[in-house]
Amino acid sequence: xxxxxxxxxxxxxxxxxxxxxxxxxxxxxxxxxxxxxxxxxxxxxxxxxxxxxxxxxxxxxxxxxxxxxxxxxxxxxxxxxxxxxxxxxxxxxxxxxxxxxxxxxxxxxxxxxxxxxxxxxxxxxxxxxxxxxxxxxxxxxxxxxxxxxxxxxxxxxxxxxxxxxxxxxxxxxxxxxxxxxxxxxxxxxxxxxxxxxxxxxxxxxxxxxxxxxxxxxxxxxxxxxxxxxxxxxxxxxxxxxxxxxxxxxxxxxxxxxxxxxxxxxxxxxxxxxxxxxxxxxxxxxxxxxxxxxxxxxxxxxxxxxxxxxxxxxxxxxxxxxxxxxxxxxxxxxxxxxxxxxxxxxxxxxxxxxxxxxxxxxxxxxxxxxxxxxxxxxxxxxxxxxxxxxxxxxxxxxxxxxxxxxxxxxxxxxxxxxxxxxxxxxxxxxxxxxxxxxxxxxxxxxxxxxxxxxxxxxx
Numbered sequence: 001x002x003x004x005x006x007x008x009x010x011x012x013x014x015x016x017x018x019x020x021x022x023x024x025x026x027x028x029x030x031x032x033x034x035x036x037x038x039x040x041x042x043x044x045x046x047x048x049x050x051x052x053x054x055x056x057x058x059x060x061x062x063x064x065x066x067x068x069x070x071x072x073x074x075x076x077x078x079x080x081x082x083x084x085x086x087x088x089x090x091x092x093x094x095x096x097x098x099x100x101x102x103x104x105x106x107x108x109x110x111x112x113x114x115x116x117x118x119x120x121x122x123x124x125x126x127x128x129x130x131x132x133x134x135x136x137x138x139x140x141x142x143x144x145x146x147x148x149x150x151x152x153x154x155x156x157x158x159x160x161x162x163x164x165x166x167x168x169x170x171x172x173x174x175x176x177x178x179x180x181x182x183x184x185x186x187x188x189x190x191x192x193x194x195x196x197x198x199x200x201x202x203x204x205x206x207x208x209x210x211x212x213x214x215x216x217x218x219x220x221x222x223x224x225x226x227x228x229x230x231x232x233x234x235x236x237x238x239x240x241x242x243x244x245x246x247x248x249x250x251x252x253x254x255x256x257x258x259x260x261x262x263x264x265x266x267x268x269x270x271x272x273x274x275x276x277x278x279x280x281x282x283x284x285x286x287x288x289x290x291x292x293x294x295x296x297x298x299x300x301x302x303x304x305x306x307x308x309x310x311x312x313x314x315x316x317x318x319x320x321x322x323x324x325x326x327x328x329x330x331x332x333x334x335x336x337x338x339x340x341x342x343x344x345x346x347x348x349x350x351x352x353x354x355x356x357x358x359x360x361x362x363x364x365x366x367x368x369x370x371x372x373x374x375x376x377x378x379x380x381x382x383x384x385x386x387x388x389x390x391x392x393x394x395x396x397x398x399x400x401x402x403x404x405x406x407x408x409x410x411x412x413x414x415x416x417x418x419x420x421x422x423x424x425x426x427x428x429x430x431x432x433x434x435x436x437x438x439x440x441x442x443x444x445x446x447x448x449x450x451x452x453x454x455x456x457x458x
Contacts, residue, residue, distance in 0.1 A: 008032045009322055011142055013129050013169060015044055018290025018306050019162035020112040022311035024062040027120035029319050034122040035113075036145055036154065041125045045109015048194055050269035050301060051231045052078065052209050052223045054093055054100040057305035060312035061138065063115035066425040069101075072108035076101045077207050084212040087363060093208075098210070102223045102231065104265075127152070132159070132286075139327070140173060140285035157322045161288040164312060165189060165271045169172045178329055179434055180286070181278035181294075183458050186238050188275035188294075190218065190301060193245035194233025196266040202227035205358065212241065212252070220252055225404035229265070230258075235301060237274055239358055245269070253291050273456070276296045276351040276441070277344040279438060282332040287314045297337065298351040306343050313338040330431050344425030352417040359454040360406065411413050411452045420444050 010026045012019045015037035037044060042326035054075075057064055067075070075106035078100035083092040117123055126145065131144040133153065141153040160168045175182055195434070206227040212220040225231055232253060236243040253259040273294045288306030290297070297303065317335040320328045321360035340348075423444060428437050449456055 001400060004155040005142075005155050006034070008034050008154065008156045009125060010158045011036065011154045013143060013167075014290075014292070015039070015110070015113055015123060015125075015163035015424060016047060016162060016164060016290065016307065017112065017415065018292070018295075018311040019160070020109075020116045020290055020311075021060055021062065021308040021372050022160045022162055022315050023121035023123075024112075024116045024119050025060065025312045026319075027116070028062045029315070031315075034091060034124060034154065035116065036127040036143070036397050037123060037125050037127055038128045039125065041123075042455060044113055044125065045106045045122075046268070047105055047109060048233075048268035049231075050191060050194065050223055050233060051105050051106045051225060052102050052221075052302070053304055054078075054096065054209075054302065057100075059305060059308045062312065067093040067109070068111050068115070071111050072103045072105075073101045074104050074229070075206065078344075078393045079207045080209075080362055081210045082205060082210045084210065086213055098263040102209070102225050104225060109406065112426050116371070116379040128413040129163070129168065130172075132169050137208075138174060138177055138284055140283065141440075143169070156383075157285070157290070157325070159286050159313070160314065161292045162290055162307075163288065165289045167288070167292040167353050169286075170288070171293075172190055173283070175283050175286075178283035179280035179431060180283040181286075183279070183293075184275075186455060188273060189238050189271050190235045190274040191231070191238060191243075191245065191269070192233060192301065192316065193236030193249065193269040193318055194219065194227070194231055195249065195264050197230050197259065198263045198265055199230060199258050200261045201258065203230065214248065219241070219250065222256075232259075235272070237316055237354075237358070237439055243333055267342060272296055272301055272303070280336050280434065281310075281314075282329050282336055283326045284329050285436050287318065287332060287335060289314050292397060293339075295347070296342070297347055299353045306347075309343070310339055333431050340424050340427035344427075345421045348424050349417040349421040350387055352413060352420060352441070354420070355454045355457050356410065356452045358457075359427075359452045375412070379425065409451060413448065416444060416448050416451065 009031040010033040012023045012035045015035050019035050023035045028156045039043045063377055104334060114124060127145050127147045129143045129145045132140055133142040133144060134139050140159045141161060145152050151179040161167050163169055203224055206224045210222040214220060214234060222232040223231040234245060234249050273291055273296045275294050275298055277295055278293045291303060295303060295310045297307040314335045317332060321331040423441055424427040428434055
């Protein structure tokens with residue numbers, strides 16, 4: 001049985017961070033918006049996540065942000081990052097200039113959806129999207145879903161893909177004539193697993209997020225939601241041999257005294273992008289946001305603030321387009337420019353270090369990391385840049401004796417990352433300049449592969 005079609009200004013697929021902020025932005029602007037979520041309402045917000053937000057991360061002011069923080073930001077006193085050396089057991093302590101937070105991801109998800117409904121958007125749970133609707137000219141006109149055993153169509157002026165990593169919409173849609181980035185493969189993703197664990201005694205790192213490298217070019221993390229509730233997880237890049245995630249996490253936790261007698265409260269796995277943002281996340285009648293557009297830090301996996309902001313920008317750019325009945329790729333293009341000249345350029349630069357790392361062993365990388373001054377390491381992981389004065393350079397050279405060839409290589413990689421970041425600042429503000437921009441960017445990437453010896457990622 002096929003139900004009658006539903007009609008909206010905007011249909012959003014996925015009720016995560018990006019989906020909620022897209023729909024809330026639309027509703028605040030007076031548009032008819034609906035979120036389609038495959039999970040039942042009781043499971044909404046239950047997403048595998050590290051739960052940590054660093055520093056001055058900001059969210060669009062389209063919901064009650066004070067309420068969100070009060071209800072779901074369970075630890076707002078994250079002052080440092082701790083990097084554990086798996087070879088020596090030594091720790092590198094890096095202070096934050098601004099306090100970060102660890103949140104209760106399920107409660108966070110519940111609040112953003114509650115707020116999205118409060119400002120006027122609809123949410124249809126238990127709705128499994130199966131296909132994309134497209135006109136003869138390729139314009140996306142909505143989606144087809146199954147709800148309660150019935151096939152339901154949702155027609156809309158704009159379809160927002162907030163369906164996360166490996167989105168089904170991108171598998172089903174035909175974007176062959178669009179600039180929309182289809183250069184996506186499983187090797188650009190990470191497989192991750194996390195547990196929420198209650199420990200018997202308060203940990204001594206309740207003001208820190210703790211990282212420890214793994215052999216598969218990933219890392220273990222221990223992020224304290226509270227002094228006795230820890231988000232413990234790990235991931236590995238799919239360019240590397242498969243890792244038995246649960247076993248590796250269990251072995252490491254067994255070696256840590258704070259987890260003796262601990263209770264596992266929740267466990268969940270997921271895939272997430274560890275790649276640069278999509279070159280273009282727009283097509284006629286269609287935009288991708290958040291994880292569905294690669295808006296994730298490729299070195300840390302962090303993506304909550306980026307998802308919120310990209311969704312907000314996408315809908316803000318679409319408002320006039322919908323009003324003028326012109327939702328063409330060209331009309332939506334400025335959304336790409338918004339992303340690429342903001343966090344997109346930083347994530348693209350960080351991806352350079354991610355690629356460089358694939359050509360080196362974990363032992364070698366940890367030796368170099370241990371010798372890098374803490375703030376420079378933090379800048380490389382979060383901003384895609386490193387810089388240091390002469391004294392620090394000399395000290396680093398002494399402490400990395402035996403790895404000077406690799407350090408020289410890293411110096412050249414840093415230069416490429418800087419030039420790439422500058423190039424993203426020149427992202428074209430119209431579609432016509434896109435091919436030339438891509439050609440110059442790809443030349444920088446070819447230089448990176450030649451310097452690093454890494455296999456091409458794209």
